[in-house]
Amino acid sequence: MAIINGTNAANNLTGVANEGNTINGLGGNDTLRGADKEDLINGGNSPNGLNNNDWLYGEAGKDSLYGEDGNDRLFGGEEEDLLDGGIGADTLRGENGKDELFGGNGADWLYGGADEDSLDGGLQNDRLFGEDGNDIIRGGEGNDQLFGGLGEDEVYGEAGADTLSGGTSITDPDEASKDLVDGGTGNDWVYGGFEDTVKGGADNDTVIGLSTQGNLLYGDGTKDDSISGGADSVVGASGNDTIYGEDSESTLPGGSDTLVGNGGDDYLYGGAGNDFLFGGDGIDTLDGGDGNDVLDGGAGASTLLGGAGTESITGGIEGDLIDGGEGADFLSGLDGNDTITGDSGDVSLAGNDTILGGVGDDFLNGGSGADSVVGGAGNDTISGGADAEGQIAGDTLIGGAGFDIFILEDSGFEPAGPGEPPVPAPLGDRIQGFVKGQDFIDFDFGLVTIGASGNNSVITLTETSEILATVINVQITESDFLA
Secondary structure (H helix, E strand, O other), rough: OOOOOOOOOOEEOOOOOOOOOEOOOOOOEEEEEOOOOOOEEOOOOOOOOOOOOEEEOOOOOOOEEEEOOOOOEEEEOOOOOOOEEEEEOOOEEEOOOOOOEEOOOOOOOOOOOOOOEEEEEEEEEOOOOOOOOOOEEEOOOOOOOOOOOOOOEEEOOOOOOOOOEOOOOOOOOOOOOOOEEEEOOOOOOEEEEOOEEEOOOOOEEEEOOOOOOOOEOOOOOOOOEEEEEEEEEEEOOOOOOOOOOOOOOOOOOOOEEEEEEOOOOOEEOOOOOOOOEOOOOOOEEEEOOOOOOOOEEOOOOOEEEOOOOOOEEEEOOOOEEEEEOOOOOEOOOOOOEEEEOOOOOOOOOOOOOOOEEEOOOOOOEEOOOOOOEEOOOOOOOOOOOOOOOOOOOOOOEEEOOOOOOOOOOOOOOOOOOOOOOOOOOOOOEEEOOOOOOOOOEEEOOOOOOEEEOEEEEEEEEEOOEEEEEEEOOOOOOOEEEEO
C-alpha cells in the first residue's frame, strides 16, 4: 500500500501502478489520480479556511474518493467506486461500474454513468442523473432535480420541493423502462414515462404521466395534488386532488385511464379514450371526456359529466349532478336527491339514454333521443326531454314509489299543409307507474285532449292531434294535471 501526501499548495499526484494507494491532497487545488488497484483518494481541507477545489480520478480498480472541502470534481473510472463530494458544490461522475455517489453538503451535480448506481444528493439543491443502468436515486434535503435515465430506476425526491422524472428529461421521460418515481415530502413535480409507478408523496404535488403505455400515478398523501397522465391508472389519496387523464391543453395523447380520487374534493378528467373514474369520498367533479367511459361518484355530492361517447355513470349516496352528454348513456343516481340529464339539455346531442333516479327526490331529463327514465323511490320530476326536429321516437317514463311529476315536452311538430308530402307525427312518451291522487302531469304549452285506448289514456295536443303521451293502465282526468 503506497501512501502519497501532498502539501498545502496545488498538487498533481498519481498513484503507484500495481499497488493500492492512499493519496491525500491536503490544502490547495489538487489533481489526484489513482492507479489500477483499490485507491483511497482524499482531496483534503485547507488549513487557512480557504476552499480546496480538487479534481479526483479513481481510474481502474475499486476506488474511494472524498472531495472534502471545496467545489470538487470526482470521477470514478472503472469498476465499483465510492464518491463523496463533502462540503461544497461538487460534480460527481461514477462512469463505469456499480458506483455509490454522495453529494454531501452543497449544491451538487451527480451522474451515475453505466451500470446500476446509487446516488444521494445530500443537503442543499442538487441535480442527479442516473444515466444508464437500473439506478437508485435519492435527492435528500433541498429542492432537487432527479432524472433516472435509461433502465428501471427508483427515484426518490425525499425532503424539499423536487422535480423528478424516471427518464432522461422532463420533456421525454418515456424511455421504455418501468421506473418507480416518488416525490417524498415537499411540493414536488413528478413525471413518469413508460409504465412507471409515480407517487407524489406528502404535501401538494403535481404528478404527470407522459406516456401512452400506461402509468400508475398516486397523489399518495393528505394534501392537495394535481395529477395528469396518458393511458394511466391514477390514485389521488386523501387530499383535494385534481386528476387529468389527458393534459388540459391536449399536449398529451389520450388514453384509457383509471382515475381514483379517494378522500378529498377531487377533479378527475379522463380526456380521450375509454376511461374509468371513481371519485371516492368528498365532493368530486368527474369529467369522462371523449370515449366510452365509466364514472362512479362514490360518497359525497358529486358532479359527473359524461361527454361524448357511451357512458355508464353512477352517482352515489348523496345528491349528485349527472350529465350524460352526447351518446347513448346509462345514468344512475342511486341514493340522494339527484339531477340527471341525458344529453346536456342540447337537442342536437341525440342519444337513447337509460336513466335511473334511485332513492331520493330526483330531477331526471332524458334529453334528445328515445330514452328510458326511471324515477325509483322518492318524489321525482321526470322528463323525457325535448327531441330534435324530425325525431319521432318517444321516451319511456316510469315513476316508481313516491309523489312524481311527469313533464311533457313540446316537440314542435307541424302537420303537412295542403299539397305537401305527409310528415310523420311523433309517437309521444309512454308513462308507466302513474298513481292517481299521488302523481301529476305537467306541461306549459297549448291545450290537450284526453282520450282512451283500452285501459290506457292518450294525451294529444288539441291543435295538431299530435300524441304527447300514453299513460299505461290508468284512466286520467283533468285533476291529474298540475294547475
